[in-house]
Amino acid sequence: MDTAPEKLLRRLEWKLGRRLDGRMQGAYRTVWHGAGIDFTDLRVYSTEDDVRHIDWNVTARVDEPYVRLYTEDRELTCWLVLDRSASMRFGGHDGKESVAAELAISLGRLVSRGGNRVGAILFDNDAQQVIPPRTGRDQILRITRSLLRPPTSRARSTTDLSKMFRLAASTTMRRRSLIFVMSDFIGEPGWERELARLTHRHEVVVIRVVDPAELDLPDLGVILVEDAETGEQLLVDTGDPLLRGRLAAEVGRREDAVAEGMRKAGVDAHRITTDQDLLAALVGMVQRSGRGRR
Structure with missing residues (x-):
């Protein structure tokens, strides 16, 4: 009998085959470069x-200009x-976390079809899981199982996105990689510097997952609302x-702050909402990335 992870992966594979064959397969090579560039030697x-x-450090030491030599690694290493964090569990259609998980599995399966390695970093403040990159469908199934397990952290604190990006940088420092980041970017400010450092070394694709109710609060009368990050509760008349x-003004300020952070980090973030057709959004994201590289 199929387990829940196997059923989910099979369902997404079926959708990938029906909706994306001939439109995206192999496209990640041209849209997202991905090829690793590894340092091999120095010469005059x-x-x-x-x-x-x-290499300015070596040049300064020997008082003669030296250049770094690289070899291109044709094998793509992809990180999800x-x-x-708690704020990702908010929203319709099983929440932002569910949307991010299905998107990650789809991207991982798409990339792995070319024989490339896929790894994952699952972050929740004081609880992190690193799944080393490997090839094959079994690796995507391994990542799927981890994504379907409930997060272990019960900490009530605002998400430290800078810590997430530092973890990603330290985990992936050995080779240049293609990195997909999926988050709602609700957390402590100041993350843009660490994201910029990550993009300096790797090719980074940022996907911001949001729920429509976060952008425009529906009129539901008097309700009890809770801050998913801190647990603070408040009775409000919507x-x-x-x-x-x-609330609209606060949403505007938050959106402006996120946009400014992305600009400082040098990233064009893709935004996906929980009520979107996931694979249609994925196709659109790839098409926009392709236009941006021409």
Whole structure:
């Protein structure tokens, strides 16, 4: 009998085959470069060399310009970095966490079809799981099982996204990789510096998962709301025009702050909502990435 992870993976594979064959397969090679560039040696600089490859530390020590030599690694290493904090469990259609998980599994399966290695980093403040990259369908099934397990952290604290990006940087430092980051970016401010450092070394695709209710609070009358990150509860009248105006202004400030953080990090984030057709959103994301590289 199939387990829940096997059923989910088979369902997503079926959708991938029906919806994406001939439209995306192999496209990640041209849309997201992904090929690793590994340092191999040093030699004296010549006029034909790219000045961007000069090793300034060595040059300063020997008082003669040296360049770094690289070899291109044709094997793609892909990492799926998922924010599994409490705020990701909010939303319709089983929540943002479920949408991020299905998206991660689809991306992982798509990349793994080319014989490439896929790993995962699951982050929830004081609880992290690192799944080393491997090839094959069994690896995607292993990641699927981990994503279907409830997060172990019960900490009531705001998500430290900077810590998540530092973990990703330290885990992936040995080779250049293609990294997909999936988060709602609800957390402590100041994450843009660590994200920028990650993008300096790797090719990073940021996918921001949001729920429509976070952008426009529906009029549900008087309800009890809870901060998913801290556990703070408050009784509010969602039909109060003054409250709705304040919330709209706060949402605007938060959206502006996230957009500014992405700009500082040098990243064009893709936004996916919980009410979207997941695979249609995936196709659109790849198409937008492809146009951006021309």
